[in-house]
Amino acid sequence: MAKQQSYDVVSDFIDFLNASPTAFHAVDEAKKRLKSAGFQQLSERELWDLQPGHKYFFTRNHSTVVAFAVGKKYVAGNGFYIIGAHTDSPCLKLKPVSKVVKGGILEVGVQIYGGGLWHTWFDRDLTVAGRVIVREENAGSVSYSHHLVRIEEPIMRIPTLAIHLDKTVSSDGFKFNNETHLIPILATSLKGELNKLSSENGPVENGNQTDGNKAIDKTGTTNTKHHLLLLQLLASKLGCEPDDIYDFELQACDTQPSTVGGAAREFIFSGRLDNLCMSFCSLKALIDATSSESSLEEETGVRMVALFDHEEVGSASAQGAGSPVMLNAVTRVTNTFGTNPNLLEKAAQRSYLVSADMAHALHPNYMEKHEVNHQPKLHGGLVIKNNANQRYATNAVTSFYFREIATKHNLPVQDFVVRNDMSCGSTIGPILASGVGIRTVDVGAPQLSMHSIREICAVDDVKYSYEHFKAFYQEFSHLDGKMVVDI
Ligand SMILES: [Zn+2]
Numbered sequence: 001m002a003k004q005q006s007y008d009v010v011s012d013f014i015d016f017l018n019a020s021p022t023a024f025h026a027v028d029e030a031k032k033r034l035k036s037a038g039f040q041q042l043s044e045r046e047l048w049d050l051q052p053g054h055k056y057f058f059t060r061n062h063s064t065v066v067a068f069a070v071g072k073k074y075v076a077g078n079g080f081y082i083i084g085a086h087t088d089s090p091c092l093k094l095k096p097v098s099k100v101v102k103g104g105i106l107e108v109g110v111q112i113y114g115g116g117l118w119h120t121w122f123d124r125d126l127t128v129a130g131r132v133i134v135r136e137e138n139a140g141s142v143s144y145s146h147h148l149v150r151i152e153e154p155i156m157r158i159p160t161l162a163i164h165l166d167k168t169v170s171s172d173g174f175k176f177n178n179e180t181h182l183i184p185i186l187a188t189s190l191k192g193e194l195n196k197l198s199s200e201n202g203p204v205e206n207g208n209q210t211d212g213n214k215a216i217d218k219t220g221t222t223n224t225k226h227h228l229l230l231l232q233l234l235a236s237k238l239g240c241e242p243d244d245i246y247d248f249e250l251q252a253c254d255t256q257p258s259t260v261g262g263a264a265r266e267f268i269f270s271g272r273l274d275n276l277c278m279s280f281c282s283l284k285a286l287i288d289a290t291s292s293e294s295s296l297e298e299e300t301g302v303r304m305v306a307l308f309d310h311e312e313v314g315s316a317s318a319q320g321a322g323s324p325v326m327l328n329a330v331t332r333v334t335n336t337f338g339t340n341p342n343l344l345e346k347a348a349q350r351s352y353l354v355s356a357d358m359a360h361a362l363h364p365n366y367m368e369k370h371e372v373n374h375q376p377k378l379h380g381g382l383v384i385k386n387n388a389n390q391r392y393a394t395n396a397v398t399s400f401y402f403r404e405i406a407t408k409h410n411l412p413v414q415d416f417v418v419r420n421d422m423s424c425g426s427t428i429g430p431i432l433a434s435g436v437g438i439r440t441v442d443v444g445a446p447q448l449s450m451h452s453i454r455e456i457c458a459v460d461d462v463k464y465s466y467e468h469f470k471a472f473y474q475e476f477s478h479l480d481g482k483m484v485v486d487i
Contacts, residue, residue, distance in 0.1 A: 009284070009466050010260060010268065010459045016280045017258035017270050021129040022251055023063040023087040023309050024148050026276060030065045030283055030307065031057070037287045039067055044328070050336045053296050058329075062131065062146070063087060063309035064319035066329045067283070069290040071299025071477070076338025079350030080330050081476040082304040082438070083282035083469055084321065084428050085357060086311035089272040090116030090451050092182070092252040094128065097225040106186045106227050108156060110252055112178055114312030119174055120453040121252070125154035126184055128230070130250035134240050144246055149237050154255045155230075156184035184252055187229055254453050266379070266459055273447050273455040278356035279307045281445070281462060285469030295474075301350070302333055303473045311357070311428055321428035327436050349486075352401065352476060353440040354469070355393060355429030358457070359383035359416055361446030371419045376446040378458035381412030382468055385429075385442040393429035393440035397485055402441045404479060405471045411464050414446070 020026035035041065039055040042048055050056065052074050057067035064087065068080075092110035100107040108128075112118065129150035136143050158181075163169055176182065223231060223243060231242035238245070258270030286305045290296060306329070310320035319325055334347045362375040370376075376383040384399050385392040406413045418424040429442035445465045447457040 009463050012284065013277070013280050013462050014258050014260065014268065014270075017268075017272065017276055020272065020276055021150055021253040022091075022131075022148075023089075024131050024249075025129065025150065026087045026279060027059055027062055027065045027307070028148055030067070030279070031059060033283065033287060034065075034067050037291060039069075039287075048332055048336055050333060052337075055290055060319040060325055061309065062148075064307065064325055066304065066306045066326065067286060068302050068304040068329065068333065069286065069296055069299075070302050070333065072296050073298060073300045074302060074337065075300075076334050076336075077340070077343040077346040077350070079301045079347060079352065079477070079480065080304050080333075080438075081301050081352055081473060082306060082326070083278075083285070083354045083356055083472070084306045084308065084326065084432060085278035085282050085355075086275045086309070086321070086428060087279055087307050088114070088309050088312050089274060089276070090114030090312050092116075092118075092121060092184075094130075094226075094248070094250045094252075098230070099225060099227050100183060101189060104189045106189060106229065107183045108186050108227070108230065108252075109183060112182070113251070115451055117449075117452045118178060118182055119176065120449075121182065122158050122160045122176075124157070124453055125255045126156040126158070126252045127151045127154055127255050128156070128234075128250045129253050130248060132234060132238060132248040132250075133246040134238060135244045135246045136240075147238055149234055149248075149250075150253075151233055151237060152255070155233065156186055156252060158182060158184050186227055256454070260459065268457050268459060268462070269454060271453050271455065273457050274358040274450050275311065275356075275444075277358055277445055277447070277457055277462065278465065281465040282354075282356055282469050283307065285466055285473055289470045289473035299477055301477045302330075304329070308428060315428055315431050321431045322435070324435075326432060330436070348437050350480070351438045352398070352480065353393075353429070353432055353436075353438045354402065354472060355427055355432060355440055355442045356465075356469070357427040357429075357442070357444045358447045358450060359385060359444035360450060361448050361458075363448055369419075369422070371417055374415055374417045376414040376416050378446055378448075379460040380414045380446060381406070381461065381464045382443045383414045383416045383446055385444065386415065386417045387424050389424070390430055391424040391426040392442035393433040394442045397483060398439050398441035400483055401476070401479055402443060402468075402472070404482070405475060406468060408475070409467060409471050411468050411471075413468075 019029040034057045039057045042058040053072040055069040059065045093113045095109040098109045100109045235242045261267045261269040282305045306326045308321040310317040315322040433440040445461040449455040
């Protein structure tokens with residue numbers, strides 16, 4: 001029974017992963033799930049009309065999503081019980097001018113996004129996905145619309161250099177230049193010519209890119225900057241002409257689907273586990289903790305999930321955790337239900353935030369990289385992250401509440417602190433804690449190969465995380481006040 005439930009959550013997670021090659025797609029998938037669970041979409045561009053016992057969400061830039069359910073006993077000034085995670089992962093994003101032709105090969109120029117293990121992107125079957133701005137013309141009037149796009153087929157690859165041409169690779173390790181070697185190939189010029197494409201692409205030799213201004217196309221922007229072959233593939237997906245693609249934000253993606261693996265079928269092999277795993281578990285927990293008629297009957301607070309873009313690059317954007325997006329949501333909800341100017345500060349001090357981002361499991365081949373008393377294990381449950389220098393926002397009080405939920409539900413938790421001779425990562429926890437002033441605990445499920453194109457986590461940890469988060473939403477309003485620190 002327990003095992004069956006574990007696989008139900010896991011197979012749902014695999015579906016979520018496979019639907020989410022980019023942050024835009026992850027938000028789109030979240031949106032679909034929220035809508036079908038009865039969450040009503042709000043616009044940040046309008047005033048909100050909210051009711052106790054109802055559920056809402058909004059997106060910002062289509063790469064950040066905030067969803068919340070208002071308790072039936074909620075009054076303005078009460079707390080928000082929030083789980084925050086992030087939708088983005090390290091990847092290769094197409095350059096504004098991506099057309100490169102070298103040695104008779106059409107290549108696609110990319111820039112690195114975040115701190116990826118870029119060597120893992122070599123020799124993978126890649127494609128592209130992201131968002132496109134499409135020009136539409138109707139009865140002489142021109143408009144522009146925003147579409148998500150994804151090519152399923154493996155259309156690109158970054159080939160490694162054969163060992164015969166670089167004998168030092170065995171002795172010195174695999175070294176490469178992010179600018180000159182990390183460029184996916186799309187096609188040969190030869191096949192492009194056979195398709196009558198190369199003349200329009202205008203081959204450029206010796207690595208020079210076109211200046212983007214030589215040819216005038218219908219939109220005057222995109223077509224001279226990117227290979228027509230790529231634009232044709234995108235256009236056929238979008239049902240438009242290549243000339244109608246005004247601009248885009250695309251990234252290279254692995255085409256290999258996420259899967260359960262391992263001899264005991266206990267692992268999940270996938271890209272983007274950091275941090276779609278915590279995004280999925282928190283989103284599903286909120287949906288399931290607010291699904292029945294009675295679930296919000298006794299709730300005095302607001303249950304919220306906030307999935308942010310741009311964590312991998314420091315969160316400083318209009319929709320990242322460094323922006324006021326979450327505070328805006330808390331402020332708006334509070335102000336909708338009350339007019340006293342101090343309600344927001346009261347609400348902030350009654351709120352609690354779980355910052356959920358993946359953690360490093362103990363690697364059997366690099367045991368020395370973990371502090372001896374803090375070695376999170378796969379299937380060991382959520383990891384509570386601690387750092388005296390506030391790279392994580394956890395303290396004894398905030399972790400107390402999180403552990404209490406685990407104890408009550410017989411869920412395992414683990415502790416992590418980095419070795420003193422190593423630098424510590426960070427996440428959205430300290431950014432939100434210092435920006436909004438909410439009590440915060442930093443947690444995450446353990447994983448291996450973080451920031452590789454193909455990562456590993458364990459199926460039981462997905463189940464534990466989901467159950468832990470669901471119990472948090474269901475019970476925090478009763479639990480709060482169990483420990484009084486500030487009166
Ligand atoms: Zn992360």
